[in-house]
Amino acid sequence: MQVLQVQLAVQADPSEVGRARRWVRARLAGHGLDPAAPVAETLVLVVSELVTNAVVHTGxxxxLRLTMPAADAGCPVRVEVADSSHAAPAPRHAGDDEGATNGRGLELVELLCDRWGWYPDGSGKRVWCEIDPAATVPLECPEPVAAAR
Structure with a gap:
């Protein structure tokens, strides 16, 4: 089975998150996956969350490592982010009072991925997740509901 494994060094700067998203889109397109496909959108979102966590929480x-099997292999796509912190990632379930921007990263990863986890790795840790391209559903917003008058 042919597998493409690529990696990107990410600096400790929040602007690197956007670069990581663009890089993933380009790698997916280069591997023959439509960047607008549901699995591509999910992968970009997951990468964004994991890279943000690594950059923001460790400084x-x-x-970032992306492992993609051949399209017809039936194997999951794997995302890994290694950082230099030994602190375990801890999903937080953000409350309504925390605003729309904090505490939901790992919760999204948990919801969107088939599996995820972490392990100590060298001088830090590696957070990983896997997404089965065949099982990914589109990320869609619900239809707006007309307000009752």
Whole structure:
């Protein structure tokens, strides 16, 4: 089975998150996956969350790794982000009073991925997740509901 494994060094700067998203889109397109496909959108969102966590919570550089099997292999796509912190990632379930921007990253990863986890790795840790392209459903917003008068 042919597998493409690529990685990107990410600096300790929140602007690197956007670069990581663009990089993933380009790698997916180069691997023959439509960047607008549901699995591509899900992968970009998951990468965004994991890279954000690594950069914001450690303040150190990280390494993003993407492992993609051949399209017809029936195997999951794997995302890994290695950073230099030994602190375990802890999903938080953000309350209504926390605003729309904090505490939902790992919760999204948990909801969107088939599996995820982490393990100590060298001088830090590696957070990983897997997404089965065949099982991914589109990320869609619900239809607006007319307000009752």
């Amino acid at each position: 150190c550089p990280a390494v």
